[in-house]
Amino acid sequence: MTAFLLLPTLTLLARGLNASFLPTLLSPAVTDTLRVSLWTTGLSVLLTAALVTPVAFLLARFDFRGKAVLETLLDLPVVLPPVVAGLGLLLVFGRTGLLGAPLELAGVSVAFTPAAVVMAQLFTSAPFYLRAARAGFSAVDRDVEQAAQIDGAGRAQVFRFITWPLAFPFLLEGLVLAWARALGEFGATILFAGSLQGRTRTVTLSVYAALESDLGPALVLSAVMVCVAFTVLLVVRSLAARRG
Amino acid sequence: MNHRPTRPPASRARAPRRPSLTGRLLTGLFLPALLLSGGAQAAALTVFAASSLTDAFTEIGRDFDRQTGNRTTFQFAGSQTLRTQLENGARADVFASASDTQFTPLVGKVVAARQVFARNTLTVIVPRGSARVRTLADLTRPGLRIVIAAPGVPAGEYTRQLLAAVDRAGTYGQDYAARFMKNVVSEEPNVRQVALKVQLGEADAAVVYTSDVTPALKARVQAVALPSRFAALTPYPVGVTLDSRSAPQARAFVAYLLSPDGQRTLRKWGFRAAR
Incomplete structure (x- = not known):
């Protein structure tokens, strides 16, 4: 079983890290795709952190009717096949979609733009962060917060100096996982954002496109992805260790 | 043979006269x-x-x-x-x-x-009822969203050959291919994905095979015929x-x-x- 899990990745590394690794890595097709992937995933991670953190905090702290249902619905994209997510996005934000049609009238058009790539990534990856952040805020000991309040700390100060630092490793771990998920996004992106070099063609789309003509770039990008995945896991492990 | 549950073809529907019994036997x-x-x-x-x-x-x-x-x-x-x-x-x-x-x-x-x-052979398809594209010349209008097949995909290769032929002929002005490619918003991994993008109304035009304009697609798109000297039979x-x-x-x-x-x-x- 160990060999089964290890062999494909090690073979990818061995085949990818060959003599033509650097020239291929520096070719425009590969640098374009890495640039597109880096900035779209970067933006989607920033948006995730900014928009999802408050939601996670509220869900961790307040109880209301239907909360369990809402939480389940928000988790849905985690288990939804990405291509289904893409179809959903298309039906809502596509040109003839629910919101897409009015947006189109207003002169805003999302499909086939880098914005569509970010939206596909956000939709499929944000729930990973939401789960981790919710767990993080829930894990903060309420007694510690109350002790600080008794000692005269305001609510903002409690959040800034108690809640936030205690939950932070969870948030960071969730963010790293969400970023990794965004980087690997394929199904929703190809359906919703299309594939154009330098604009919407991310690493995964590039690997797929390259597979069909020239294996070289596909191998190099795959090797890069293996290294990235390894680094991500290391980071997550060290974060988990810090937390524990 | 005598019953086909498939969608009926829109053109050249089942010939009214069936093959003779002996023929079928x-x-x-x-x-x-x-x-x-x-x-x-x-x-x-x-x-x-x-x-x-x-x-x-x-x-x-x-x-x-x-x-x-x-x-x-x-x-x-x-x-x-x-x-x-x-x-x-x-x-x-x-x-x-x-x-x-x-x-x-x-x-x-x-x-x-x-x-x-x-x-x-290739054809250009546009969403049904769209008046934005009537001839090849309209495809270079700024702001139009075109989807084609990626290089390496046969339909993509033929599309590029078609553009080169139009360029050589000079009928539609200088740099036709370059102006066309500027409008391309996506290069898809297969030709059915290309057709789908017009069917969904996401793209304004696409280059596909005439055979891709299936009965199912005909309800949503219309074809803009290419001048026959550019539409090579592949x-x-x-x-x-x-x-x-x-x-x-x-x-x-x-x-x-x-x-x-x-x-x-x-x-x-x-x-x-x-x-």
Whole structure:
């Protein structure tokens, strides 16, 4: 079983890290795709952190009717096949979609733009962060917060100096996982954002496109992805260790 | 043979006069006998076929299976994907490609021989009711969103050849190809994905094969005919693989493609005759 899990990745590394690794890595097709992937995933991670953190905090702290249902619905994209997510996005934000049609009238058009790539990534990856952040805020000991309040700390100060630092490793771990998920996004992106070099063609789309003509770039990008995945896991492990 | 539950073709619907009873008896009785006479038993066939063949081959497979008792399954994808898979050891009995570029290099290595069984030609499609594109010249209007197939995909290669031909002719002004490519918002991995983007209304125009304008698609898109001097007829080669475990049945499938029945179904789905 160990060999089964290890062999494909090690073979990818061995085949990818060959003599033509650097020239291929520096070719425009590969640098374009890495640039597109880096900035779209970067933006989607920033948006995730900014928009999802408050939601996670509220869900961790307040109880209301239907909360369990809402939480389940928000988790849905985690288990939804990405291509289904893409179809959903298309039906809502596509040109003839629910919101897409009015947006189109207003002169805003999302499909086939880098914005569509970010939206596909956000939709499929944000729930990973939401789960981790919710767990993080829930894990903060309420007694510690109350002790600080008794000692005269305001609510903002409690959040800034108690809640936030205690939950932070969870948030960071969730963010790293969400970023990794965004980087690997394929199904929703190809359906919703299309594939154009330098604009919407991310690493995964590039690997797929390259597979069909020239294996070289596909191998190099795959090797890069293996290294990235390894680094991500290391980071997550060290974060988990810090937390524990 | 006499009942087809498929969507009826919009053009050239089922000929009002059916083939004569004797004719049908002959094909019904003799063709299977003929096909089986080579000592071939019914077998499970795997056919790798270009995306553009999806509808035609699905119907042909059903007819072929009914006549011969074989079980034919298809894998439809861009010809270049299928070629990569075959080169890396995927098992198939028949390979039908949308272009020679993805086929000829395999002759003698993966497939035994090359036979052309159909031809196809490109067309421009736009969403039904759209008035933005009426001629080729409209495709270079700034802000138009065009989707084409990626380089390496046969339809993508033919699209680029078409653009080069228009450029050479000079009919539509300087740098036609460059201005056209500026409007391209996505290069898709297979031609059916290209058609889908117009069907969904996401793109303003796309370049696909005439055979991609299927009855299902016709409700949503309309075709803008290309001047015939630019619309080259492109061949579809087919061959039996060298490592086919059911070579006689695979050859029978290829023979069926070239038979009047096979050719009729191909025509029904918008392909042109092989010769």
